[in-house]
Amino acid sequence: MEPTAASVSDFIDGVTSPPRKRDAHTLVDLMSRITGEQPAMWGPTIVGFGSYHYKYASGREGDAVAAGFSPRKAATTVYLPDGVGAYTAQLARLGAHTTGAGCLYLKDLSKIDLGVLEDIITESYQRVTAGTFGQRAADPGS
Structure with missing residues (x-):
């Protein structure tokens, strides 16, 4: 994409x-400050900040949003390309949320700790833009 x-x-x-x-x-302001990037639309519903390049062992490669979100009907989805598993301790302090493999679902930012969210997004963005994150052994699409 x-x-x-x-x-x-x-x-x-x-x-x-x-x-x-x-x-x-709020997220446009927060992610712009964290990433130093201007927001851009990625597809019809994702607001993204920066990108990273990935390449699978299969040879498949592409670019993906490094930090981003989408205001969906049920909740705002915050994308964490490195997965939510790395943030167990922070998520315990975040406040009301649910998760998917690489998504954080937030119904109301006024009910969470924005400082914790900022830490999570900062760490995730730094990981995926460090230059080595996109080298993956397995292609999930194969």
Whole structure:
């Protein structure tokens, strides 16, 4: 996936849930500060900051968003490309959330510790942009 020319502001303005829209603005500010990157749309629903290149042992390779989120109907999804497993201690202190393999689902940023979220996103972004993260042994698509 690659960044598109779509407007991040227009996308966020179109978010109908007031809490998701508020949280999207907060995350744009937070992730811009953490990454030093400007937000860009990745596909129709992901707001991303920076990228990293991955290459599987199979030869498959591509680029992916290094930090990003999507204000979904049920919750805002924060993408952690290095997986949530590395953040067990921080997640215990975060507040109300659920997780997937590489996703953190947040229903309301006002109910979590934003400092902990900032630490998680910072660590994840640094890992995936360090230059070695994208070298993976197995291709999950094969």
